[in-house]
Amino acid sequence: MKKLRVGVDSYSLKPLDLSPFEILEWAVMNGADGVQFSEVNVPPGTAVDKTFLQELRSFAAENRLYVEWGGGEHIPLDLASGRPKDILSGNRKAAEQAFQVGASTVRSCSGGLMRWKKDSPSTEEFLRLMAAALRDEKPMLRDFGVVLAIETHFEFTSFELLRLFDMCGTVPGEYLGICLDTMNLLTMLEDPVLAARRLLPWIVTTHIKDGGLMLAEDGFVSFTAEAGKGVIDLGSVIESIGAVHPRITLTVEDHGGDFPIPVADADFLARFPDLVVPELVRLLGLTVRTRALMDAGKLVVLPRDRWPAVCEPRVKRDIQAVRHILAGDRK
Secondary structure (H helix, E strand, O other), X not given: OOOOEEEEEHHHHHHHOOXXXXXXXXXXXXXXXXXXXXOOOOOOOOOOOHHHHHHHHHHHHHOOOEEEEEEEOOOOEOOOOOOEOOOHHHHHHHHHHHHHHOOOEEEEOXXXXXXXXXXXXXXXXXXXXXXXXXXXXXXXXXXXXXXXXXXXXXXXXXXXXXXXXXHOOOOOOOOEEEEEEOOHHHHOOOOHHHHHHHHHHHEEEEEEOEEEEEEEOOEEEEEEEOOXXXXXXXXXXXXXXXXXXXXXXXXXXXXXXXXXXXXXXXXXXXXXXXXXXXXXXXXHHHHHHHHHHXXXXXXXXXXXXXXXXXXHHHHHHHHHHHHHXXXXXXX
16 A cells, blocks of 8 residues: 555544644654644634744644644534524635645534434535535635545535535535545444545545444444544555545544434434445444454443543554554555
């Protein structure tokens, strides 16, 4: 497999309460090739201005680290109130920051769990509103030379994101793309290998994250796992991405927590109209593998509140595990 750079997402290290420069130092000390800043933690009174960002860029360059940026949004609604929300100004700020720090992408995550809320607008309505808002952002994003990388989160499936791009009239590499989170795909009832292949031309950044999928009384439960310890075929996903995007970075993201997927609820399942039987069968196969690993004591659910106690050593192992996969130790 081609040699790709392996880094870390700042969210993984949030319990360490590190500044951006300290996160870059952590990367140097622990063999990471770069950092994706999902968030920027600075002391009170510190301005994340042009000077700050250019110093961050210089520090990264001196240590041969890549820097990727976050702070984008793509849903033009306040998900708590349902009221319209201006995402242009926030995305302009994130794009300008990315430009100053030398990043070519802005990760976008609006943090929705819309399908889990019975009174939420339909997915089609979200897509319509998003397409209208994002079409207007094209000139701004192109002026800054960045791609808004929509994360595969608990919001939209790969099928729906592809429809969004079509509604925006864009092509890969223009101004919209994908931050592929490998584990989140499970929660959206997608096999990570198949979903990655569907999104392949659009992938510009990654969150490499392993996971498991359990059967539950009302459906499934997905959960995070240490890289190489779960049931996601990270080797196949990385090989597919690397073949098309030889300069892609593999950014490790990890955290605790599990996520119920109540597919026994007919109304909930109906919100996934693109789910077909062959893919569901693949997901069921992952539940069999998950159960076998759990019964053997090789895989457990890590509660989210346990993450601070284990995050640093586990992220170090995550980085090394992804390097082993790149070296040919397929998982």
